Amino acid sequence: MEKMCKEELKQLIRSTNFAVIELGLYLNTHPTCACALAKYHNLKNTLKEAVDVYERQYGPLTIYGVKCEEEWTWVNEPWPWQEGGNC
């Protein structure tokens, strides 16, 4: 993951995040499905790692992800609707 470029990391985060949301919706109405639960835990860990790598290199994705101690980087990266944003 450390060697991935920004676009690759974004794509990994977006697709993994989507899968976690989708599994969560499924598990809400099928809470005893062991197969979906195992996939959820697996992908949740991948997502956590990918977000951490991304935030250390390119800036925070949530307000909890500000890594820099010298500067408030939450306001630096473009917003999703802007050019170059995480869309």
Added chain:
Amino acid sequence: MWTYNKMLEFPVKIKTTNPKLAMAIMSQLGGPDGEKGASTRYLSQRYAMKDKRVIATLTDIGTEELNHEEMVATIITQLTKNLTIGEIENSGFYQYYVDHTIGIWPQAASGMPFSTATIQSTGDPIADLHEDLAAEQKARLTYDNILRLCKDEPDVYEAIKFLRAREMVHYQRFGESLRLVQEGLDARNFYAFNPSFDKKAPCLD
């Protein structure tokens, strides 16, 4: 409590402006079956729901709809970027521009402002879940209507197709939620009482 995620659920990168199409797509932000109505409906209905699994479903789908609002607003913003006065004058964007320039204001394609008059939160789980099933179908058909209007705009088409697919998944989950609520009731007559209000409801014992 909610936390903002600085990322869309599906990428929106539109290169060509198209104010006429922006006016049509605006209905999925503030129209009668749009995303703002969807999030308001589901997040409001949660409080009268008793089944924890169904509360989770309303919370998570309501939250996803907030992201869909942002996706639709992003599509409109990008479709109206760098518009010239000439383009505004020669498109259906003319009336909207007078009051909102190229800012985002939730309204239907017809110009009707966003209103909770088009949604319901009845305090009755079975009535609300039927409302939600209908809402997902109405949003799906609105996206179908929009897809017919943007066949020549691949960047818009793909994002709308994604949003349409989500309506189908939400419909499925609300169907399962309705089944879960009904399984907790007296199967001889689901509709004899409001399980969130009437004392004889078994789920309140």
